[in-house]
Amino acid sequence: MSAAPWDTLWLGGHLATMAEGADPYGTIRGGALAAKDGRIAWIGAAADLPGRPEELARRVVGLEGRWVTPGLIDCHTHAVFGGDRVEEWEMRLNGASYADIARSGGGINRSVALTRAAPEGELVAAAARRIAPLLAEGVTTLEVKSGYGLELDSELKMLRAARRLGAETGIRVRTSLLAAHALPPEYRQDRAGYLELVCRKIVPEAARLRLADAVDAFCETIGFTAAETELVFQAARDHGLPVKLHAEQLSDQGGAALAARYGALSCDHLEYVTAAGLDAMARAGTVAVLLPGAFYLLRETQAPPVAEMRARGIPMAIATDLNPGTSPARSLLLMLNMACTLFRLTPAEALAGATRNAAKALGLADEIGTLEPGKACDLAIWEVERPAELAYWLGGSACVGRVMGGVPAAWPA
Known part of the structure; x- marks a missing residue:
């Protein structure tokens, strides 16, 4: 069997890509996002994946309905x-x-x-x-x-x-x-x-x-x-x-x-x-x-x-x-x-x-800031029902995970 093309695949949640367009959050419900060599390799609806998740990536992460935004x-x-x-x-x-x-x-x-x-x-x-x-x-x-x-x-x-x-x-x-x-x-x-x-x-x-x-x-x-x-x-x-x-x-x-x-x-x-x-x-x-x-x-x-x-x-x-x-x-x-x-x-x-x-x-628009293929795979994962909650709650953080360059980042000490 050939090596899996992607390092990690996240699916089972929703993506606020923040890419400019008709939807203000760049929403992909029921989305999937793949990383390879620190960069976003694929993004879209999970239903459109070009194969079985376990055959597409070395590691598959279930989001359990959570939202993902750019870091x-x-x-x-x-x-x-x-x-x-x-x-x-x-x-x-x-x-x-x-x-x-x-x-x-x-x-x-x-x-x-x-x-x-x-x-x-x-x-x-x-x-x-x-x-x-x-x-x-x-x-x-x-x-x-x-x-x-x-x-x-x-x-x-x-x-x-x-x-x-x-x-x-x-x-x-x-x-x-x-x-x-x-x-x-x-x-x-x-x-x-x-x-x-x-x-x-x-x-x-x-x-x-x-x-x-x-x-x-x-x-x-x-x-x-x-x-x-x-x-x-x-x-x-x-x-x-x-x-x-x-x-x-x-x-x-x-x-x-x-x-x-x-x-x-x-x-x-x-x-x-x-x-x-x-x-x-x-x-x-x-x-x-x-x-x-x-x-x-x-x-x-x-x-x-x-x-x-x-x-x-x-x-x-x-x-x-x-x-x-x-x-x-x-x-x-x-x-x-x-x-x-x-x-x-x-x-x-x-x-x-x-x-x-x-x-x-910061002059980094080609590198970070949206979830798009080719950009650095820097992610924030949120336990929210909708992205507007990130600006709604006063105090506390609904962030349950960070990813830097495709790799889960440790929480600060």
């Missing part, structure tokens, strides 16, 4: 950092002002100091504990930004830690260099000097060492101007790295239009984006990454213009923005609910935001 993708996190900012959060709730907190050494400067002081291994271990709930919710791909080092060695240390985080947890990690996150204390009076450091040393070295998959920046009144951001984008382009941008979170700085001009993978936050910025994003194919956790924690009142994005056909992704200051969120499923409740996405749009559109935001 979830958290496409915007700051998961690697030293310490936390619980104390200042409590201070704010007790009436302290941001000025009071800054005078006491709080704010981003605290995260910078703690991250600079932390050994690389400590950063990896802390981040692994931090993302464990995400893995338990079916996350198989994670983006991690630097931006709490704000000098060459510490920024590179953060990026190395992010690479190690992927290797040690077994998930796919994409890294973004966010050295243009804030001015470090030692450059408070020398903006030009810090931008020169970012553009002439940090970006080139991160590119040379292949530690960064993209370059990000914070274009905002409390961050960097559009003109300063463009210098960073030019450096990224010179070194062959795509760009992303924290844009229009607190005010309109024209960042979305600038990022679109550089073919940005994504613009993130976007509460104050204008029609001109959206038009530019639509022309460039730039993904809008919505971050309801930060909107919630900061008690913002102006939501991103979702209806305008929808009308322009701009892909919308959803992410946790996991960070110590404004979104200590360790549940992507909760973000799906918040996106529906606070931003008025549909459950299907929210799930697309953590699969298909999140993959686009």
